[in-house]
Amino acid sequence: MTVNVETLEKLERKITLTLPVGVIQSEVDSRLKKLARTVKMDGFRPGKVPMNVVAQRYGYSVHYEVMNDKVGEAFSQAANEAKLRVAGQPRITEKEEAPEGEMAFDAVFEVFPDVKINDLANATVEKVAASVSDEAIDKTIEILRKQRRTFAQRPADAQAQDNDRVTVDFEGKIDGEPFQGGKADDFQFIVGEGQMLKEFEDAVRGLKVGDSRTFPLSFPADYHGKDVAGKQADFMVTVKKLEASNLPEVNEQLAKSLGIADATVEGLRADIKKNLEREVKFRLLARNKNAVMDALMANAELDLPKASVQSEIQRMVESARAELKQRGIKDADKAPIPEDVFRPQAERRVRLGLVVAELVRANDLSAKLEQIKAHVDELAASYEKPADVVRWYFSDARRLGEVEAVVIENNVTDFVLGKAKVTEKAVSFDELMAQQQG
Template sequence: MAVTVENLEKLERKMTLTLPVNVIQSEVDSRLRKLARTVKMDGFRPGKVPMNVVAQRYGYSVHYEVMNDKVGEAFAVAANEAKLRVAGQPRITEKENAPEGELAFDAVFEVYPDVKIGDLTTAEVEKLSAEVGDSAIDKTVDILRKQRRSFAQRAADAAAQDGDRVSVDFEGKIDGEPFQGGKAEDFQFLVGEGQMLKEFEDAVRGMKTGESKTFPLVFPADYHGKDVAGKTADFLVTVKKIEAAHLPEVDEALAKSLGIADATVEGLRADIRKNLEREVKFRLQARNKQAVMDALVAKAELDCPKSIVQAEIDRMAEGARADLKQRGIKDADKAPIPDDVFRPQAERRVRLGLVVAELVRANELQAKPEQLKAHIEEMASSYEKPEEVVRWYYGDNRRLAEVEAVVIENNVTEFVLSKAKVTDKAVSFDELMGQG
């Protein structure tokens, strides 16, 4: 088999392959003979269909399959011999005017780029740190108490206040006309917790049981109900019941109800601290990893293979359609999504993936078995039965591969931080948690 490779532009290459016609024909004949032994056709017994009839019916499709297989094999062998790192799938077309007794093909494809990573000692990275203080533990205790609050009916002359649970009847009208979702009976909500629009909460706050009130409410322009967004409605609201919230005391009973092993107030706070510190560690890792990856991309020089970028765009578009489908959007799988919506993000992902792969290869930053084990055990420690979670991860190669990718990124992050100009910045717990 003769092979020539021609450089087109940047990462694009063209390879010309030639194959003897008799090799193709011999494989076609072999496959047709095999097919004739099992094929079923009207008027013939199984295995007794004449070869010329089989060839007439299946010859074209078998010839097409053989051509694909043989050209694909020839391309793989030639690329391997030429030590080419092929990116994506080649585009193969048959050439005209091939030498007698031969078939010729052009395969146009891309190769993976050479990745040049600049001097990391000149890279600037801001590294965040955060502490879990008593105030963060206090807030978490308050959240846990609220989740376990009970309610008792207030006296008839008591006014609704923040923290109360109220039951109301309401009806809204726009220009005197009722609208969908604008009416309810015995509707419950907690005052002051943002469950209702501010004007609604403000109207109910201070009302007493049995009292009615009419008030205007302006729906925000970005309100999820498109029919009423930006419009003003007049609401009539009647308070049917007001219940005061009772929060459990911070004591051993609360710790016990939460399943804390050391069922004391100190044990509860220690357990909360441990969980918050783990969450803080993961968030800091994610934020610092992002800063490192930004610095890495800025320091690297490479051309992105278009075929890999396109595959990433297709994958992201597929994910977006699946998300739309889950939200109940009709014909979501046919939704036209322009490639350019995803192109910048896809290019960055591909670029980053190639840079990280090169850094890992050059500096032996692969995930070690003990690192995988430690990471999985740390994630599992927040669950009731950690050993089951560990087994769950080790029971599926895909899940293990996801953990491996995270560990490799952590290794890359530590490596870059050890080389770069690092500026340490302490942030508050609330600031860190607010970064999502």
């Protein structure tokens, strides 16, 4: 076998492969003979089909399989000999001209890039910190109380006010015409909690059971219902039922109903604080990790392999289709999803993956077994039976692989923070919790 390696541009390479025709034909003959021993054809006993008949029926497909196998083997061998790290699948085409008795092929492919990470001492990272305040604990208790509130019917002459649960019929029209989602009977919501648009809540306040009111409502331009976003509708609402909400007292009974081991108010607050601190820790880690990864990519130089980006785009498209299918969208597998929507994110993922892999390799930042165990223990700590959760993780290689990836990212984060110029910034608990987790 003769091997020629040629650089086309940046990461693109070309290898010319030559294979003796005799080797291919010998393998074809061998496979046809093996096939003839088992093939079944009308008019012949099993194993007695003449070779020329077997060759006529299966020769083309067997020849195609052999060519694929032999060219694939030749490419792998050539790439290994040249110490090339191949990204994606090669595009292989047969050459018209070849030495006598041989077949020649061109294999065009990409290689993974060399990654240059500049001095991280010049990188800047903003590291955020937050703490759990008494106010945050109070807000969490209020949420827990609202989740356990009860409702009682209000007197007939009562007027709707904040915190009341109202049952209403409503109908809306745009330019005198009904629209989808604009009509409902026996619809319930709690006044003052932002479940409905402000104009709707304002219209219901002060109404008694049996009262109706008509009012204009302007849908915001960014409203989730695109058909009505930015338009004005005329609504009529009728109150059918009014219920006052009753929140449970903050006492030992509430703590007990929440399954707190120390069923006291102090025990309730301590348990909430512990859970909030765990959530704050993970959110800070995620936010600071993102800041580190941004700084790392800004200090790295590399070319992106198109094949890797395309593979990542395909994964993201398939994931989007699977999500649509899960939501019950008809023909989700045929839904037109433009690839370019995912390209920036796919490029970021590929770039980050290559940069992180290089930093891990160069600085021995791979996950140690004790780190993986410690991380699993931490994840399990918030569950009622931590030991069961630990066993669940260690019983599945894929789940353990996901934990290993997180530990490696944490190692990279700590390494970069130890090298870069770090500025610290305090953020409020509310700001941290409002942030979308990436």
